[in-house]
Amino acid sequence: MITELRILPPLAISRLGSSSNPLENYNLELPQPHENPLGFRRLVPAETLAVDDKTGEISHVYTPEKILFRDGNQIRPVAPFFEVFARTSPDVLEPLTIDLLKKNRLTPSDVKWTVHVGNIKVFRRTGNKSDRVIAQHSFSDHKPHALEGNCDNFFARKILPLGSVRYIKPNQAFPEIRLRFTPAAGLVYGSSMKRKSLDLGRKTIEDDDPIMRPERVIYDPKKGKWRGYVDPGRATDTAPNQIFAGFTNRSGDQESWGYLDDECDGTVNVELTLAGKTLKAFARVGAGPPAFAPDGIPIRTVADELEQALLGPNVDPADATLENVEEILRRAFETVRLLNTAVMNGNTINGRIDVASTMPSQDSNDTNRFFGPIMAPTLADNLAVLALHQGIFGALRSGTRPWFVDVLRLPEEVGDLTDKGRRKMPAMMRGADGRYLTLTRRQIDTIRKAAAKGPFGEQKGKKDK
Amino acid sequence: MRSRVTRHFDGLFATETPVAVSASRALSVVRATEPKRVLLPREFSWHDYAVYLLHVAAEIEHSLMVQYLYAAYSIGGPDVPRKEQPAVLEWQQTILGIAKEEMGHFLTVQNVLRLIGGGLNLDREDFPWDIPFFPFPFRLERLSRKSLAKYVFAESPTEWPADVTSAERKEIEAAAGSTPENIPHRVGELYELMIEVLGNQEALADSVFRTETVPFQASWDEWGRSYDGTGRGATAQGPSPNVIVRRVSSRSDAVSVLEDIARQGEWPQEDPSAQEESHFRRFLSIFRAFPKSEKGSWSPTWAVATNPQAPGVTSPDSGPVIQHPEASTWSTLFNIRYRMLLAYLSHSFRLSSEALEVGAASPRGMIISRTFGEMYNLRSTAGILVQLPLVNDKNPERAGPPFQMPYTVKLPPEEADCWRVHLDLIDAASALLEELSKLPTGPRADYATALLNSDKRAQIEIHKLLGSSRRSAPQPARRSLAL
Numbered sequence: 001m002i003t004e005l006r007i008l009p010p011l012a013i014s015r016l017g018s019s020s021n022p023l024e025n026y027n028l029e030l031p032q033p034h035e036n037p038l039g040f041r042r043l044v045p046a047e048t049l050a051v052d053d054k055t056g057e058i059s060h061v062y063t064p065e066k067i068l069f070r071d072g073n074q075i076r077p078v079a080p081f082f083e084v085f086a087r088t089s090p091d092v093l094e095p096l097t098i099d100l101l102k103k104n105r106l107t108p109s110d111v112k113w114t115v116h117v118g119n120i121k122v123f124r125r126t127g128n129k130s131d132r133v134i135a136q137h138s139f140s141d142h143k144p145h146a147l148e149g150n151c152d153n154f155f156a157r158k159i160l161p162l163g164s165v166r167y168i169k170p171n172q173a174f175p176e177i178r179l180r181f182t183p184a185a186g187l188v189y190g191s192s193m194k195r196k197s198l199d200l201g202r203k204t205i206e207d208d209d210p211i212m213r214p215e216r217v218i219y220d221p222k223k224g225k226w227r228g229y230v231d232p233g234r235a236t237d238t239a240p241n242q243i244f245a246g247f248t249n250r251s252g253d254q255e256s257w258g259y260l261d262d263e264c265d266g267t268v269n270v271e272l273t274l275a276g277k278t279l280k281a282f283a284r285v286g287a288g289p290p291a292f293a294p295d296g297i298p299i300r301t302v303a304d305e306l307e308q309a310l311l312g313p314n315v316d317p318a319d320a321t322l323e324n325v326e327e328i329l330r331r332a333f334e335t336v337r338l339l340n341t342a343v344m345n346g347n348t349i350n351g352r353i354d355v356a357s358t359m360p361s362q363d364s365n366d367t368n369r370f371f372g373p374i375m376a377p378t379l380a381d382n383l384a385v386l387a388l389h390q391g392i393f394g395a396l397r398s399g400t401r402p403w404f405v406d407v408l409r410l411p412e413e414v415g416d417l418t419d420k421g422r423r424k425m426p427a428m429m430r431g432a433d434g435r436y437l438t439l440t441r442r443q444i445d446t447i448r449k450a451a452a453k454g455p456f457g458e459q460k461g462k463k464d465k
Numbered sequence: 466m467r468s469r470v471t472r473h474f475d476g477l478f479a480t481e482t483p484v485a486v487s488a489s490r491a492l493s494v495v496r497a498t499e500p501k502r503v504l505l506p507r508e509f510s511w512h513d514y515a516v517y518l519l520h521v522a523a524e525i526e527h528s529l530m531v532q533y534l535y536a537a538y539s540i541g542g543p544d545v546p547r548k549e550q551p552a553v554l555e556w557q558q559t560i561l562g563i564a565k566e567e568m569g570h571f572l573t574v575q576n577v578l579r580l581i582g583g584g585l586n587l588d589r590e591d592f593p594w595d596i597p598f599f600p601f602p603f604r605l606e607r608l609s610r611k612s613l614a615k616y617v618f619a620e621s622p623t624e625w626p627a628d629v630t631s632a633e634r635k636e637i638e639a640a641a642g643s644t645p646e647n648i649p650h651r652v653g654e655l656y657e658l659m660i661e662v663l664g665n666q667e668a669l670a671d672s673v674f675r676t677e678t679v680p681f682q683a684s685w686d687e688w689g690r691s692y693d694g695t696g697r698g699a700t701a702q703g704p705s706p707n708v709i710v711r712r713v714s715s716r717s718d719a720v721s722v723l724e725d726i727a728r729q730g731e732w733p734q735e736d737p738s739a740q741e742e743s744h745f746r747r748f749l750s751i752f753r754a755f756p757k758s759e760k761g762s763w764s765p766t767w768a769v770a771t772n773p774q775a776p777g778v779t780s781p782d783s784g785p786v787i788q789h790p791e792a793s794t795w796s797t798l799f800n801i802r803y804r805m806l807l808a809y810l811s812h813s814f815r816l817s818s819e820a821l822e823v824g825a826a827s828p829r830g831m832i833i834s835r836t837f838g839e840m841y842n843l844r845s846t847a848g849i850l851v852q853l854p855l856v857n858d859k860n861p862e863r864a865g866p867p868f869q870m871p872y873t874v875k876l877p878p879e880e881a882d883c884w885r886v887h888l889d890l891i892d893a894a895s896a897l898l899e900e901l902s903k904l905p906t907g908p909r910a911d912y913a914t915a916l917l918n919s920d921k922r923a924q925i926e927i928h929k930l931l932g933s934s935r936r937s938a939p940q941p942a943r944r945s946l947a948l
Contacts, residue, residue: 033906033914033915034914035914036914038918038919348823375686377821379833381830384833385834387834387922388834390915390922391837393915395841397908397912397915398845398849399848399908403844407691454553454554454557455542456542456545
């Protein structure tokens with residue numbers, strides 16, 4: 001008897017792409033210690049489910065020889081599966097299959113899916129509910145269902161495609177109940193075929209928009225105010241504000257061109273009515289940009305947040321191992337590898353100062369701090385920074401306990417704009433609050449507790465805990 | 466200390482005032498305590514004498530730093546009871562902090578040398594090494610109550626603070642070999658003399674102080690690593706290290722920073738707020754907590770040898786040779802990495818920071834990062850050596866980082882040749898690392914492999930800087946040649 005339902009994974013992040021072939025599965029493996037411990041992670045192809053477009057069934061399972069991220073100029077989307085699990089006794093959670101449905105006198109068509117996603121980025125800026133783009137679909141069949149985002153402020157009959165979903169038809173070989181979410185193509189939509197800028201005389205002019213296509217002009221600027229929107233400078237503005245596509249107008253404000261992207265997030269819901277009782281479960285789904293550096297992991301990810309939310313800010317001392325500290329360090333140099341550290345440090349570049357939107361310029365803009373690089377300009381050379389991080393990584397490999405706990409920025413220090421505060425680690429990057437990035441408390445605690453173990457080796461007759 | 470250096474010490478320690486050959490060869494120094502005439506040894510000009518004194522100071526700072534590092538690296542081991550570990554870990558942190566401050570002194574003395582146009586001095590004598598500033602020879606030994614007593618003595622002020630008991634003082638003086646007849650000179654005296662010479666316009670004209678050398682000097686922003694005496698590296702027992710690395714552009718800058726360095730070591734009687742931060746006070750607090758060697762007491766350190774030497778034609782004055790096959794390879798590697806550190810450090814004083822500050826490329830950052838990288842490598846290799854046997858597994862004595870000086874620390878005159886020195890050292894290290902990376906799987910083999918990879922990256926970067934193509938990159942070095 002099924003008593004509860006679950007969808008696993010409870011959270012999946014899809015990645016936009018316009019190819020009709022989804023990205024195949026792979027695992028990230030660390031480089032072998034005896035090969036090149038400072039090298040890139042390896043992408044190892046993994047078992048992948050192939051879906052027959054016509055029937056909606058899984059036709060076979062295979063492991064690709066290599067992973068292709070593009071088909072020509074089209075990026076392969078990451079299209080996750082959601083699988084339904086059923087609790088059949090207090091300690092058994094098992095895949096929901098045709099057989100299990102049958103045992104409960106149900107069929108696959110009794111499973112009802114509802115997918116509810118939205119792109120409310122414009123609403124988040126303007127605060128106008130009519131700017132919300134929402135798509136919702138309920139179905140029990142096995143056809144692909146386009147997630148058509150509707151919005152009050154769109155032109156008539158215009159929608160924002162937010163991808164599609166399909167209830168995979170179970171068969172004897174693959175009897176599990178699952179749904180596939182395929183994200184949108186990753187295109188830019190807009191409000192006009194024209195876009196504004198200032199000419200040399202600082203007069204506002206309109207030129208043909210070089211990236212817009214007529215079929216993607218969906219937002220009606222007569223209904224909504226997204227085209228021409230300027231952050232009002234209130235506490236409710238996003239932090240940092242003004243980071244939308246547009247131009248600096250005559251008043252010096254960032255003015256929106258009225259663009260929209262086709263990212264979204266929302267929920268995947270499943271329902272099953274059993275003996276007059278409806279069982280429900282849901283999972284969360286998001287669609288984000290493609291991974292352009294798939295062989296590394298950023299220093300702080302959503303997974304770190306979730307782990308902290310689930311397990312708390314403190315680690316068990318037994319988990320504060322050098323291996324775990326090493327993984328944080330590896331992610332640090334994998335992140336550094338992608339940064340133009342000289343620019344991000346606020347260095348003068350070819351004689352020009354303040355060349356990009358960086359933490360030094362943000363410190364200056366937000367607080368009127370005198371503009372100045374974070375580190376000594378000499379130290380911000382990317383190869384030098386990378387070598388330094390890799391040197392620390394190597395030291396950990398030797399069994400040396402971490403000695404750098406007090407250069408880590410604590411979460412309560414993100415607004416410390418003294419030279420010393422700005423130089424803490426991780427450096428040059430910001431968190432979602434617009435101030436300096438920190439590791440999670442849990443990551444910091446891992447390093448702190450590993451350091452506290454000291455150079456004492458294995459105690460005689462005692463396990464190191 | 467080498468006689469070519471010590472033979473000029475008479476000017477420093479003269480008990481009777483020698484007669485100056487001319488007025489220009491004596492300086493009148495007004496001191497609150499005792500008026501003194503500083504006399505110029507006859508082989509010197511005042512400028513040259515200032516350079517000479519700075520050279521002596523650099524050697525002392527270098528030696529103190531290495532000695533303290535050895536003591537700090539010796540801390541640890543499985544015999545430290547669990548309840549004592551936090552305190553012992555803090556001792557290590559405190560001594561490493563003091564070593565970092567000595568590194569700051571060492572760098573700043575080089576800055577002053579750069580300012581007045583003297584050659585840098587990254588050299589020092591091998592251990593054991595005696596100088597007339599200490600009653601005992603410098604040596605690399607594990608931290609003990611006796612060695613701590615010597616460090617306390619070495620950093621002590623003229624007047625000891627009142628809270629030092631007579632029993633403590635007796636133990637400290639006995640360890641240092643100090644008797645009323647044999648009271649050594651203090652390093653502070655050397656600094657006083659340097660300050661007097663550098664601060665005196667009669668001795669050194671203003672034109673000697675070359676402001677244009679500032680971009681070549683070491684800066685706190687580059688080398689200080691945020692150790693400014695607050696927060697970073699602080700322990701429950703002591704303050705955060707305050708690494709003094711200051712660029713100097715004038716006479717007053719030079720005098721001021723030398724005064725600060727002199728103050729940092731000793732217990733400044735006139736400045737109660739700085740007393741707790743002095744090296745004297747920090748060593749004294751560890752000395753007081755350190756277990757006395759009695760039956761049943763525990764050892765806070767690994768059983769490392771005193772003045773260990775890597776294999777080779779060894780010095781009879783020094784300590785035992787590291788014979789354990791793996792340890793001997795690591796010890797040789799340690800000496801190479803030590804030389805690499807000194808070579809990178811020396812090179813950094815040739816590269817201006819000015820180019821980068823106006824947005825042009827400069828390898829200065831790479832050189833500085835590599836210097837820090839070698840500090841981490843010395844720490845890691847030392848961590849391995851203190852755990853490996855000196856001779857064999859049956860002998861409880863452990864090896865230790867030998868810190869043997871290279872045959873030279875001078876760089877060639879041409880810039881391209883300096884880079885070739887770095888490549889040569891990477892080549893020498895790679896042969897050993899290849900061997901060590903083939904050890905049975907474990908942290909040491911993994912570390913050797915990581916270091917090998919890191920060195921290969923450095924090699925590529927240096928070849929790019931030299932403008933040589935990858936095709937001309939050296940093949941794996943042969944370690945023998947048929948003659």
